[in-house]
Amino acid sequence: MKKVLIITHSRDNECVTIISNKIKEMGGYPIRFNVDEYPTKYSLSSCYEDKQWKVFLDYEGHRESLHDIESLWYRRSHNLGDGLNSVLDGEYLSSVHGEIRVTLYGMLESLNCFQIGKYSSYRRLDSKEEQMKIASFLGLLVPDTCITNSPEEANKFVKAHPNGAIVKMQSSFAIYKDGFENVVFTNVVKEEDLEKIDTLQYCPMQFQEKLEKEVELRVTIVGDEIFAFAVDSQKLANAKVDWRREGTTLLNDWVPYELPANIKSKLLEMMDIYQINYGAIDIIVTPDDKYYFLEINSAGEFYWLDRLIDGAITTQMTKVLLGETFRRYKPVLETAIY
Known part of the structure; x- marks a missing residue:
């Protein structure tokens, strides 16, 4: 029986349960690891004895071996080490969290099995700059861009684009105030913003x-299957710059979209370069029918689209995890030693 390890957290959405059930239906065995409960409830052990590496995951008296898994899906690692502040003094927390991260991600990186995407590959994708450089090298259009903390450079860039400029963060940036998360969306740069742009320095x-x-397009690629959807974000004033502001309102407005063959091939080339089997890609189609690549989200959501096509994305993900269809795979070791 093929075992599949899923790295997620206890408050993740339904897609993990859906895929776990499909793995069972296809004869596999899913192992869910909620990392927000590690290390308070889970124990993780990697041991080298008698010239063999063995990895074990213990939870509530039940042990799973991980050294013999078929595949790994790194879905999310939100709230890793949650709850430690209730059992440890504050002076130790930073160092302990560091050891937890090194232990978990080191184990994931070293597993000699198929992975939807290695953790290190996902961290590489944090570089939006590299993404755009690769996209433009492959012949995809990318918007004129300036990544800077220089107020003078930003001012010059904005003034060089009289038809308008937008500003956004490269990470999942949020401001926490009074216990509430305030996501920083993409915004248009206005003239009055340039007057107070000095704080960009920091x-x-x-x-x-x-x-x-x-x-606007959301293109989800799983293995070599492409699922493209389009939404008319311009019909809502609050969604024109960033459709996520009206994500709930637009939930059922997404429709399947046929990408041109040359765009498909270039996106698949990007997946090959990064050696990943999942990517959620954002693209803008302009009125003159030009396709502008924005970014690949290494763990972007897809479940709201999956429901519109009778679970085709989760089915494809399950097939890739179980090795029943194409997947990009380079083993950590040329010869398995486990």
């Missing part, structure tokens, strides 16, 4: 030319 941001939009 936090770099990404500036881009403002593109006119016919539709």
Whole structure:
């Protein structure tokens, strides 16, 4: 029986349960690891004895061996080490969290099995700059861009684009105030913003030319299957710059979209370069039918789209995890020693 390890957290959405059930239906065995409960409830052990490496995951008296898993899906690692502040003094927390991260991610990186995407590959994808450089090298269009913490450089860039410029963060940036998370969305840069741009010196941001939009695309790639959807974000004033502001309102407005063959092939080339089997890609289609690549999200959501096509994305993900269809795979070791 093929075992599949899923790295997630206890408050993740339904997609993990859906895929776990499909793995069972196809004869596999899913192992869910909620990392927000590690190390308070889970124990993770990697041992080298008698010239063999063995890895074990213990939870509530039950032990799973991980050295013999078929595949790994790194889905999320939100709230890793949650709850430690209730059992440890504050002076130890930072160092302990560091050891927890090194232990977990070191184990994931070293597993000699198929992975939807290695943790190190996902961290590489944090570089939006590299993504755009690779995309443009492959012949995809990317917006004029300036990533800087220089107020002078940002001012010059914005003024060089009289049709408008937008500004956004490169990471999942949020401001926490009074216990509430306030996500920083993409915004248009206004003239009055340039008057108070000096504070940019302390936090770099990404500036881009403002593109006119016919539709916005979310392209989900699993293995070599492409699932493209379009939404008309321009029909809602609050979604024109960033559709996520009206994500709930637009939930059922996404429709399947046929990508041109040359765009498909270039996106698959990007997946090959990064050696990943999952990517959620954002693209803008302009009124003159030009396709502008924005970014690949290494763990972007897909479940709201999966429901619109009778679970085709989760089915494809399950097949890739069980090795029943194409997957990009380079073993950690040329010859398995486990």
